[in-house]
Amino acid sequence: MHRFAVYQAGKPAIPSGTRGAHLIGNDGIPIRGDIQAINDEFHCAARTRDPFGLSLLWPVPGFGSVQLETTRLPAREKPYLLNLELARHRLMRITLKREEWGLFDYHGLDEIIAQIDQARDLFIQALSAGDDFAAAAPLADEALRIALEASERISRFHADIFLNRRQQSGGFNRDFIGVAVSPHAPPTALSPEVCQLVDFVRVPFVWRETQPTEQKINFDHTDAWVKVCSGAKLPLRGGPLLNFGVRSVPDWMYIWENDFDTIIEYARQHIQRCVKRYARQFSTWIVASGLHADTVFSFNFEQIMELTRMAAATARDLAPRAQIVIDLTQPWGEYSARNQRTVPPLLFADMAVQSGIPFDAFGLQFLFGLSAEGYRLRDLLQISALIDKLANLGKTLHVTAVAVPSATDAGGDETGGGIWHEPWSAQTQADWLSAFCEIALSKPYVDSVCLESLADNGNSPIPTGGVLNADFTPKAAFGRLAELVKRLQCPVAP
Secondary structure, eight states: OEEEEOEETTEEOOSBTBTTOEEEOGGGOEEOEEEEEETTEEEEEESSSSOBEEEEEEEETTTEEEEEEOOOBOOOSSOEEHHHHHHHHHHHHHHHHHHHHTOSSOTTOHHHHHHHHHHHHHHHHHHHTTTOHHHHHHHHHHHHHHHHHHHHHHHHHHHHHHHHHHHHTTTTSSOOEEEEOOTTSOGGGSOHHHHHHOSEEEEOOOHHHHOSSSSOOOOHHHHHHHHHHHHTTOOEEEOOOBOOSTTTSOGGGGGGTTOHHHHHHHHHHHHHHHHHHHTTTEEEEEEEESTTSOOSSOOOHHHHHHHHHHHHHHHHHHOTTSEEEEEEOSTTOGGGGTOTTSOOHHHHHHHHHHTTOOOOEEEEEEEOOSSSTTOSOOOHHHHHHHHHHHHTTOOEEEEEEEEOOSSOOTTSOSSTTOEESBSOOHHHHHHHHHHHHHHHHHSTTEEEEEESOSBOOTTSSSTTOSSBOTTSOBOHHHHHHHHHHHHHHSOOOO
């Protein structure tokens, strides 16, 4: 049993129950356990004797509300101070990334280093307060706020260095920014201004829409988008082809939920049908998305890997020159702490590489800002560190979907999905997307970034996550990304 005392404004308090809370073990992998908010403490019991930590959505005055975590801690009788442990973990992450990135003696780092030193001094003062949690908590809170600001600044500093290097080497002379479109949106949304912004368009293939009944096949909407994009000379990417989320699986498939052989055969036919029809038009196929996470069918590990192998091999046979991508959703894997039949994303990715599945790249989705599991906001250092970790697997990476809202939750819950400095607005969305793209594209192993949706769409995971409004007028994010693309495409003097 771990007990975490929680303080706010120097007083005992549970800020938001157990919202977003889960336990984490080795390598930050979520683990199963029980978490209860009792009085002014979190009581955590994991189904392991190894040290573990706590991750939760945490309000940081002056910075926002983000999903943070503690270090892995051993069990003990007296409670830990959560405020202190969150600050400890963040300072540790900064030190590790500075070492990994080699950012100790770069010119221009002085202010950031001073911030890190200030946060460390405050943490030491909080640590020195011992069991006087009322005195330690405000010091730890200030240390955490400063450390979060410093960690985002150092992440962007590192990104600036490598963006410049990538520009000098001509890394932005090829397709690197794209957008996904809704098949049901009118192709007229692809205005000349949009065509100037993006290098490619991703067209989804939702199984329940392309095959609404077992006998009926419908590609009308997809055909319309392919025609328009081809006319605009925009390269096309397709997928995901296979997704077993509730929004993707046809209703008629549920009768086969206990017959894996039939499911995989129907899935193969769906992939064959799509790839055969558009093999000449699409240069990249996202063959599978989120098979490691929650699905409507209870697949075991072997079945998950078999479906992934089948999807990649089938697409490879029909489109041997196309790039084959396997998509990772909810990349921090919060779902695996709840559902033992799922696979943590990094473990799934490693197994896909080790088992020899014929694919070329991993896709990564970063969808934030909703009060739902897997959608709570992560800060820029966490995002940068996760991309670095996946690069160790030796595959090219694509950000296949990225979005944050341009308005607060329609239900009135402004903090449930996290806040980045200020409540979500069109300007906050623009600032965040610009910062994200700079960090992602600074990585030499990230080949492209694709926006999750072109325009706001009620059927999208992030309904207000588009760079266009629902009436296809541009938002602030559209202009900011256009400026970024123009800047990156300009040659840089060596």
